[in-house]
Amino acid sequence: MAKTAAALHILVKHESKAKELLLQLEKGANFQNLAKKYSTCPSGKKGGSLGEFRKGDMVGPFDKAVFSGEILKPLGPVKTKFGYHIIKVLYRT
Template sequence: MGKDAKGGGKGKGKQAGGSEDGGAKGKGKAGKAADGLGTCTYVKARHILCEKQGKINEAYKKLQDGWLSNGDKVPPAEFAKIAAEYSECPSAKKGGDLGWFPRGKMAGPFQEVAFNTVVGATSPPFKSTHGYHIILSEGRKN
């Protein structure tokens, strides 16, 4: 599955301007369309979920102190450690791993952030109906 998200025949078709993807990209934001933001069908992500804003801010500060303040991307293994320590979601046992999920499966703000975070990037904390989240985007595919 990971190979599809990074390259292969489908990836080359996008670069060549295939008609299916070209139409979707034309409707997206010019700078972000090349990344497939907002146009992909599936996202692979990890997350941290906390009921209280203070706790999610603590987790985000750890990410900032370790990587984000230096402009680095948080390695998935390190994000997983912080998710296991801070997240109140059952996925914490798996380092916050949500696996691949399709557009439409997650509700409101969570889906919006998940599908608009660049692969490898970590979202700032945000609120949903379930609490406060931080998302690490690990992949996207159609």
């Protein structure tokens, strides 16, 4: 079972915006460019990069998505107390 992961994410306030961004990604949009443009998280400036983190470091729904979702495929929207996330898991170890 994976203990660490690295991921990118885009955080927005509204589910409708998250779904719109997910559609753009499915049509080939660049994840990091969308993160820089739309994410309300400070990580947006770095293309949404959260770096590597351990299982349990992130809030529950986010953590669950990262450690159970497909790698390199945008997933979401994932609702947390911060808003709605689109997540792209880069790897798990």
